[in-house]
Amino acid sequence: MKKNITIDDVAKYAGVSRQTVSRAINNMNGISEKTRQRVLATIEELGYRPSRLARGMASNQSKTIGLVIGNILNPAHSEVIRGLETMAQTVGYNVFIRTTNYVRDAEIETINALISENVDGIVLSSTHLDLQTVASFADKNLPIVVVHRNMSAPNLTSITTDIERATQSLIEYLIGSGHRKVGLLTRPGDQENIFHVKGYKKGFQSLGLEVNSNWIMQASNTNLEAAHRTTKQLVTRNPDLTAIVAYNDMMAIAAMHACRDMGLNVPDDISVIGYDDISVAAHVFPALTTLRIPSFEIGQLAMEQLLEMIKTPDIIYPPTLLDIELVLRGSTKSRQIAALSH
Amino acid sequence: MKKNITIDDVAKYAGVSRQTVSRAINNMNGISEKTRQRVLATIEELGYRPSRLARGMASNQSKTIGLVIGNILNPAHSEVIRGLETMAQTVGYNVFIRTTNYVRDAEIETINALISENVDGIVLSSTHLDLQTVASFADKNLPIVVVHRNMSAPNLTSITTDIERATQSLIEYLIGSGHRKVGLLTRPGDQENIFHVKGYKKGFQSLGLEVNSNWIMQASNTNLEAAHRTTKQLVTRNPDLTAIVAYNDMMAIAAMHACRDMGLNVPDDISVIGYDDISVAAHVFPALTTLRIPSFEIGQLAMEQLLEMIKTPDIIYPPTLLDIELVLRGSTKSRQIAALSH
DNA sequence: AAAGTTTGCGTGAGCGCTCACGTAGTTTAG
């Protein structure tokens, strides 16, 4: 058992006071350059590492933030985590990751738990909570960054993409390229609260077309099996669909699989579109057309914003809106003029 | 700013001493059932949550463990993390995740950093470090569980699968089903240290066949682009391969893509096999034949073992070896007798 | 040259817990 070297050991060894060592490691002033060098040298020599726990206790800053996320299996989520963690590591912060399986109450409980664990801030991914509830948690001592949802309040900001508008554009694009009957494979939940659904409907409406509610189908879960099953139902119910817009790339891959199972060729019989542009999207067959969400960047920016808010609280930081880009690949095909004349 | 309720507040309110409150929340004895109930009631009433930091300071147990992993992008790794975290959450432990990009020195530095952050234990995934180095970190105050590598020492154990043996069996199976020229798409590193390569060679040797070193190709990286590129080179160099064994499912998917790009049909012209059985493997086209690694279970067991070691140190815990199962899907096809007569 | 200002350092307190004791009151053993 290695004895732990404390700040007092360093102080004694360097012949200075505890506080002077503290000044050296925290780059505070009130210490001469000469002393600082000497202290840093002894720190190096003794292999001293300050205790995160003690620091947290004394300063009321744990250098830890919490991430509350539905699940971590989707590679797009992993990208967000990676962005967050990359940023966090460079500034010496830790991340507690907590999964909620998208259960609302679990989110609240998790946030409370994180507070009691003295986190300095929280990143909430795709929360189900409303602005008021989230804002009630946000505090000068607990800034919150919400990801994938647009929110703003004191000590609360967000990093988002405009899924609704991007989906509307996508629908307009699909219709413009000859599609008429476009299915939507989406997640469970109240349709009024799903940007994916709202944008889909707006797309049709903006072109003066009717939306057939049979074309919208919500999987019971965002996993691949549910997506596969639901796509089969969707296609069975609407055999004349020429395109399916999935909720994300993972579900889109399962949707393509389901189409194959139903004897449909992608993209000749039916086009499939996903969201995220996860790394496999370009490698599956057919390669998946997708709306690229900059997940890594979202994670990075979330951490950056959170750090800003920790440093300077009580300011209202404007939400960040990142662009979504349509990446055309082999899973989509335009319909010929014949269809347009219809 | 909500004032933090401390243990002293609870003590005062319940009319007992600090220590009695501590006894109540930690289920220690030396407290009557009646008092315990009363204390727990006031805790509930005041909404008291003990500070993880203070607890850690006082007890020298931070209830936090560290995970050192190469990257988190592979869904198989996410599964390990999920298993670890699921287990951790049920016992109130936190996990610090640190990525190293598979750099050896980063591993050492990361372990040191985690130690200074007072973690109670460490899980090392696919480490490059040798037994001696890892064992030198392991300590009664810092048990270590190594995942995907077989190691054992005091306060050090491992959860693994026998990749070498499974690969050998796979090769034997492939040859048994008529394949003769089997390519290996593997990761960078010294071939002597890659179980994947060792098992591959053993498979041929056990059947008295020559291994052609041209059939082995190491991607410069484990990402999809490198796998795609390397597969093309592998196929170009050996146009007569009838099967490719990839390092994992992600790389196998990229390999299938590369084969298509080269005008080869999978599985008619060439079979492709991966490892892990990640969730998309069953949904890509053709569905991927793979050696299933129980990643979630590995994560769970790693956490369980670590908790055991934290509770009862200085015992040698035997390594755990989990089974690998061959999952046959559409990406493989046996070669006909014609090939066997060769 | 006296007074004010800055610079460089040290000291005590305390963050919120747990640990190792101490001490009454109660039960058990001989």
Place this chain on the structure above:
DNA sequence: CTAAACTACGTGAGCGCTCACGCAAACTTT
């Protein structure tokens, strides 16, 4: 009926830091 052994609490110390001071020495200013 008394000594020994619990049971149910309370008390002081301390984990390793930072914060808010305090206080000399050096450096300006008028």
